[in-house]
Amino acid sequence: MGIEQKLGNLGVVTLKLEQAVNWSRTRAMWPMLFGLACCAIEMMAAQASHYDMSRFGMELMRASPRQSDLMIVAGRVTRKMAPVLRRLYDQMPSPKWVVSMGDCASCGGVFNNYAIVPGVDEVVPVDVYVAGCPPRPEALIHGILTLHEKVQREKLADWA
Amino acid sequence: MNEHISKIVKAFQERFGASIYAFRGETSLIIPAEKIVAAAQALRDEFDFELLTEETAVDYWPQLTPRFHVVYRMRSLKHNAIIGMRVPLDGNAPTMSSIVSVYANANWFERELWDMFGIRFEGHPDLRRIVMPHDWEGHPLRKDYPLGHEEVQFSFNFDEINARKPYAKE
Amino acid sequence: MGTEAFLSPVTLDEVKHLVSNRAIEGETVLLNMGPQHPSTHGVLRLLLELDGEQVVNCIPDVGFLHTGVEKNMEAKTYEKAEVMSDRLDYLNNVGNNLAYCLAVEKLCELDVPPRAQAIRVILVELQRIASHLVWLGTHALDLAAMSVFLYCFREREMILDVMELVSGQRMMTTFIRPGGLWRDVPVEFEDAVRQILKTFPARIDEYHALLTKNPLFIDRTRNIGILKPEVALNYGITGPILRASGIAHDLRKAQPYSGYEQYEFDIPTQKEGDTYARYLVRMEEMRQSLRIVQQALDKLPLGPVRSNNRKYVPPPRSELAVSMEALIHHFKLWTEGFSPPKGSVYAAVESPRGELGVYLESDGSPKPYRVHWRTPSFTNMQILPLLAKGHLVADLVALIGTVDIVLGDVDR
Numbered sequence: 001m002g003i004e005q006k007l008g009n010l011g012v013v014t015l016k017l018e019q020a021v022n023w024s025r026t027r028a029m030w031p032m033l034f035g036l037a038c039c040a041i042e043m044m045a046a047q048a049s050h051y052d053m054s055r056f057g058m059e060l061m062r063a064s065p066r067q068s069d070l071m072i073v074a075g076r077v078t079r080k081m082a083p084v085l086r087r088l089y090d091q092m093p094s095p096k097w098v099v100s101m102g103d104c105a106s107c108g109g110v111f112n113n114y115a116i117v118p119g120v121d122e123v124v125p126v127d128v129y130v131a132g133c134p135p136r137p138e139a140l141i142h143g144i145l146t147l148h149e150k151v152q153r154e155k156l157a158d159w160a
Numbered sequence: 161m162n163e164h165i166s167k168i169v170k171a172f173q174e175r176f177g178a179s180i181y182a183f184r185g186e187t188s189l190i191i192p193a194e195k196i197v198a199a200a201q202a203l204r205d206e207f208d209f210e211l212l213t214e215e216t217a218v219d220y221w222p223q224l225t226p227r228f229h230v231v232y233r234m235r236s237l238k239h240n241a242i243i244g245m246r247v248p249l250d251g252n253a254p255t256m257s258s259i260v261s262v263y264a265n266a267n268w269f270e271r272e273l274w275d276m277f278g279i280r281f282e283g284h285p286d287l288r289r290i291v292m293p294h295d296w297e298g299h300p301l302r303k304d305y306p307l308g309h310e311e312v313q314f315s316f317n318f319d320e321i322n323a324r325k326p327y328a329k330e
Numbered sequence: 331m332g333t334e335a336f337l338s339p340v341t342l343d344e345v346k347h348l349v350s351n352r353a354i355e356g357e358t359v360l361l362n363m364g365p366q367h368p369s370t371h372g373v374l375r376l377l378l379e380l381d382g383e384q385v386v387n388c389i390p391d392v393g394f395l396h397t398g399v400e401k402n403m404e405a406k407t408y409e410k411a412e413v414m415s416d417r418l419d420y421l422n423n424v425g426n427n428l429a430y431c432l433a434v435e436k437l438c439e440l441d442v443p444p445r446a447q448a449i450r451v452i453l454v455e456l457q458r459i460a461s462h463l464v465w466l467g468t469h470a471l472d473l474a475a476m477s478v479f480l481y482c483f484r485e486r487e488m489i490l491d492v493m494e495l496v497s498g499q500r501m502m503t504t505f506i507r508p509g510g511l512w513r514d515v516p517v518e519f520e521d522a523v524r525q526i527l528k529t530f531p532a533r534i535d536e537y538h539a540l541l542t543k544n545p546l547f548i549d550r551t552r553n554i555g556i557l558k559p560e561v562a563l564n565y566g567i568t569g570p571i572l573r574a575s576g577i578a579h580d581l582r583k584a585q586p587y588s589g590y591e592q593y594e595f596d597i598p599t600q601k602e603g604d605t606y607a608r609y610l611v612r613m614e615e616m617r618q619s620l621r622i623v624q625q626a627l628d629k630l631p632l633g634p635v636r637s638n639n640r641k642y643v644p645p646p647r648s649e650l651a652v653s654m655e656a657l658i659h660h661f662k663l664w665t666e667g668f669s670p671p672k673g674s675v676y677a678a679v680e681s682p683r684g685e686l687g688v689y690l691e692s693d694g695s696p697k698p699y700r701v702h703w704r705t706p707s708f709t710n711m712q713i714l715p716l717l718a719k720g721h722l723v724a725d726l727v728a729l730i731g732t733v734d735i736v737l738g739d740v741d742r
Contacts, residue, residue, distance in 0.1 A: 033366070034366060035372070036372070036394075037372075037395055037417070037420060037737070038420035038502070040372070041421065042500075045483055045486070045487070045490075048483035048484070049484055050483065050484060063366070078393075080292070080393050080396065081365060081373060111397055111399075112309040112310060112402070114305075115397055116397060121328060122325070122326050123328050133502060134501055183673040184439070184673065186675065210563040210564075213566065213704060214676070214702070214704040216689060218674075218699070219700075231702075233704075242676075244676070265565045265712050290392060290393060291392065291396040291742075292396065293393070300401060301401055307401060307405055308398075
């Protein structure tokens with residue numbers, strides 16, 4: 001924020017467009033409710049009052065994919081659920097990001113059999129992986145903040 | 161075993177030709193497949209076993225006679241007792257009668273047995289897959305069905321697995 | 331796994347026999363209450379046949395969380411397979427561990443020392459309270475009482491802190507192992523549990539003050555989903571649903587395990603069998619659980635926390651340096667695992683949802699031959715179509731909450 005120190009009380013701030021857009025995207029990212037299994041309980045705990053996620057802008061969890069930016073895949077994805085997951089991801093409007101929460105969503109986790117998709121990155125492209133089984137709410141919040149940092153680094157050339 | 165159970169065992173040995181399997185204080189009656197509905201009816205009406213607790217199966221492949229054992233477990237609240245039944249089934253595509261007319265919750269148990277083991281139940285109102293996708297082929301819990309596990313990605317084989325893993329593009 | 335592979339999981343042809351004729355003629359609407367829905371408490375798909383707002387038929391389509399646990403457990407040794415048991419009913423992790431360990435102990439005829447039994451009871455009852463708190467929070471959230479959700483999760487944090495103190499993990503503890511517990515509880519355990527016992531009863535009173543006499547809540551739950559006791563028995567229902575229909579059946583009293591016969595507690599029942607009755611039963615169960623924890627904590631005996639039977643239980647590491655047999659046992663148990671005798675057993679516990687049973691069959695090898703989980707939610711789900719007939723869609727949301735299903739339990 002360059003000339004702000006010079007202009008001071010004039011109430012004018014100058015900055016690059018991509019910084020402004022990235023800043024606004026991170027400050028009010030609405031997650032889509034996609035709790036599948038045990039990690040969903042920790043996601044609910046992260047949303048509740050003890051580890052409040054609404055202080056990071058994620059006040060509500062929108063059930064509708066058309067109104068959300070972030071999909072937190074919380075829990076194990078089975079082969080029956082994978083097409084549904086892909087369809088929901090396609091229904092989200094850009095810009096959209098995916099956080100793969102927990103071991104089962106990142107790599108298949110404890111399970112290694114016919115029913116579980118080993119890693120949700122085979123179905124949707126993932127931005128941040130959060131490890132843990134289930135990850136503590138603080139770990140999820142760290143993952144969200146890492147995603148915020150990643151979004152801050154996005155370049156105009158990629159999305160314009 | 162307590163007297164209520166021994167009464168049942170005796171009655172069933174006479175009526176249905178059942179044999180007993182007793183282990184660790186639990187009793188199971190081995191009953192032929194044709195007599196299962198009559199046996200379940202007798203347990204519910206005469207001996208007050210109101211609840212069907214469990215209906216599952218075990219696969220003894222590669223042994224083909226019998227290949228499956230369908231295991232039932234009933235609970236009686238009045239006498240505070242639990243009793244099991246086992247039905248041996250042969251072959252790769254076995255069928256037997258459904259006990260849905262006796263205990264209503266056998267509906268989903270038998271659907272799961274069809275899905276996981278391929279055991280057909282005659283008289284079942286709605287026999288289709290329940291936990292697997294509806295167009296899945298094969299019956300997963302059979303012993304000749306592979307586990308379907310993938311190779312674990314350690315650091316020595318990380319790159320080669322990374323190359324062939326089907327990552328999703330946009 | 332591309333988008334072109336998406337197909338409707340169930341087509342109309344397949345369920346033609348389950349919907350009424352009016353659906354085929356087009357008079358009623360077939361609506362999909364899909365796997366992703368805020369009120370289905372997990373990935374449950376319901377096909378609703380609606381006449382306006384009234385539900386004519388409700389067909390559940392489960393299996394979206396089928397993890398193949400039973401088959402996967404057949405490929406692991408007994409002790410390693412227990413890790414998967416936490417993840418089944420993910421609100422009752424300690425209870426799942428207990429059911430599995432009871433089955434293994436029955437099969438192997440392992441003794442469990444009394445201190446381990448008492449601590450098991452304390453952890454299981456705390457877990458029951460935690461599970462009922464999630465039930466209450468999400469049930470009330472669906473009925474638009476949002477503050478109850480926040481209060482419940484605040485209380486749950488206290489219990490999860492105790493779990494973390496004891497085992498290092500908030501949810502998937504795997505603390506209960508065959509033969510006893512993994513290790514002894516730390517010194518702070520008693521103070522932490524006493525703190526919960528001191529503050530909790532007032533919190534339950536808070537929930538009662540918020541919901542029990544609230545006319546909105548009563549309007550949405552009275553006379554919704556009435557279940558008659560004979561129907562419940564025919565459908566094999568167990569747990570709070572059965573108790574709210576008038577039948578006082580609780581496995582902790584009927585076939586006590588892990589020392590429950592020493593503790594005094596009541597079994598709450600109600601007569602009406604509607605959603606409000608089930609709510610009252612579960613609230614009272616939380617109070618009874620506190621009573622059990624109080625007694626168990628007061629009578630907590632001293633002593634070892636795991637069986638000494640070295641054929642099944644690994645020796646403490648301090649012994650490995652001095653005893654050759656300890657080293658051999660340790661080696662055999664960690665490489666090959668223990669081999670129980672051949673046979674099949676069934677062990678059941680009372681989970682917050684009903685009867686949770688494990689059918690374990692062994693063929694003498696170190697890996698289980700067949701593990702079947704008799705999960706309460708799988709059986710209890712079958713009454714949902716029955717209860718939903720004739721009610722509105724909004725009542726259906728209340729019914730899903732009151733049947734208290736956990737999809738990990740249903741699909742395994």
